[in-house]
Amino acid sequence: MSSLEELVEKVKARGAKRVLVQLPEGLITRSRELEEKLSGEGIQSYVSLDPCYGACDLRDCEAKRLECDLLVHVGHSDFGVKSSVPVLYYEWFFDWDPVRILEKNLEKLPEKMGLVSSVNYLDSLAIVREHLENRGKTCFLAGQILGCDVSEALKIEKMVDCYLYVGSGAFHPLGLALKTKKPVFSLNPDKQILGKVDPDLFLRQREAAKALAGDCSSFGILVSTKPGQIQTEKILNVKKKLESEGKKAFIFAMDCITPEKLLGLNLDCYINCACPRIAIENRTSFQKPILNPDEITF
Numbered sequence: 001m002s003s004l005e006e007l008v009e010k011v012k013a014r015g016a017k018r019v020l021v022q023l024p025e026g027l028i029t030r031s032r033e034l035e036e037k038l039s040g041e042g043i044q045s046y047v048s049l050d051p052c053y054g055a056c057d058l059r060d061c062e063a064k065r066l067e068c069d070l071l072v073h074v075g076h077s078d079f080g081v082k083s084s085v086p087v088l089y090y091e092w093f094f095d096w097d098p099v100r101i102l103e104k105n106l107e108k109l110p111e112k113m114g115l116v117s118s119v120n121y122l123d124s125l126a127i128v129r130e131h132l133e134n135r136g137k138t139c140f141l142a143g144q145i146l147g148c149d150v151s152e153a154l155k156i157e158k159m160v161d162c163y164l165y166v167g168s169g170a171f172h173p174l175g176l177a178l179k180t181k182k183p184v185f186s187l188n189p190d191k192q193i194l195g196k197v198d199p200d201l202f203l204r205q206r207e208a209a210k211a212l213a214g215d216c217s218s219f220g221i222l223v224s225t226k227p228g229q230i231q232t233e234k235i236l237n238v239k240k241k242l243e244s245e246g247k248k249a250f251i252f253a254m255d256c257i258t259p260e261k262l263l264g265l266n267l268d269c270y271i272n273c274a275c276p277r278i279a280i281e282n283r284t285s286f287q288k289p290i291l292n293p294d295e296i297t298f
Contacts, residue, residue: 002092004030007074008037014088016070018044020063022052024075027092045072051256052076053275054147056228060084077119077144081228091119096189098124098166099131105194109185110161112138116145116153116176118167121189128166128187147277150176157182165197171277173197178280205283212289214298216247216268222290223253224274235273238293242271245298259286271296 011019019038023031031047038045046066048059055076060083063071071087078089113132115125122144129139140160142153153163153176162183165173168190177184177199184197219242223235235251242249249271254261257278262270270290272279279290 002090002094004034004037007034007072007090008041008043010088010090011038011043011070011072012041014070014086016043016068016088018066018068019046019070019072020059020066020068021045021047021072022057022059022074023047024052024092027074053226054228055079055081055089056148056275057226058083058087058228060087060227075120079146079228083227093123094120094189096121096124098128098187098189101187101192101194102128102131106135108194108196109137109164110183111136112140112159112161114140114142114153114156114160114163114182116142116150116163116165116172118172119144121167124166124189128164145172145176147171147175148275150179154179170197174199174202174280175277178202202280202283206280206295209279209283209289209291210295210297213269213291213296216289218248218267218269219250220262220265220267220270221249221251222257222262222270222272222274222278223251224257225253225255226274229274231273234293238271238273238296241296262286262288 063085074090075092140156165186173186177197239249276292279292
């Protein structure tokens with residue numbers, strides 16, 4: 001299990017004197033304790049209170065402005081985002097024994113399963129696999145999935161009857177359920193339950209948005225300035241595609257994409273070129289249809 005003490009030791013090992021710390025929502029309550037521990041080691045720290053959506057959302061520009069020599073990013077793993085300051089990724093693993101919940105729900109699970117998790121519960125997958133295989137199940141270990149990337153899970157799609165996600169929240173398993181026709185179950189350590197993920201509402205919202213977009217003539221292409229979400233080639237390709245269909249297309253950039261920022265644009269439809277989950281969970285919050293690039297069908 002990870003700890004603040006271990007995190008501080010890793011910061012010390014980097015020789016950092018001033019750091020900006022990004023914490024996931026669940027650890028913000030321990031920010032004062034962390035600052036005190038860092039201060040006790042002669043390290044000045046700032047804790048960012050901006051939302052942290054993943055390893056794509058590095059606050060490196062803020063760290064540079066604050067003259068920090070290290071950005072400490074807690075709760076996510078490095079997937080190669082370029083940063084203007086050095087980054088320490090501290091993944092923060094949780095210890096949890098899932099055996100009791102598995103045993104209680106064994107009859108719900110098909111024979112062949114693909115096992116997936118967020119980075120924080122990867123260590124639990126070995127326990128899950130051993131227990132299920134001792135009960136006659138066949139397990140294929142896909143490993144970590146992200147909210148925006150479930151490609152590791154899809155590599156074993158033809159080999160499994162379902163997927164079993166181990167971790168808290170619905171964010172990751174819903175992302176997988178939207179990309180596969182196989183059932184997705186979620187083993188949640190916070191709620192101590194095993195349930196089936198139902199993507200039907202989000203799929204219906206997607207089809208409705210696609211149908212409405214077909215009649216639209218003016219489009220706003222929404223771009224995030226978060227370092228791990230900038231995809232220049234994709235943005236330009238979307239603009240070219242829209243204009244080739246006789247549509248008007250305009251590009252708008254911002255850090256966090258929210259419906260309120262778009263109210264005065266007077267456009268018919270939005271194409272989201274930032275985190276794809278903006279146009280999934282938050283689709284109905286926008287007053288106009290919003291699509292991800294892979295949902296454009298006209």
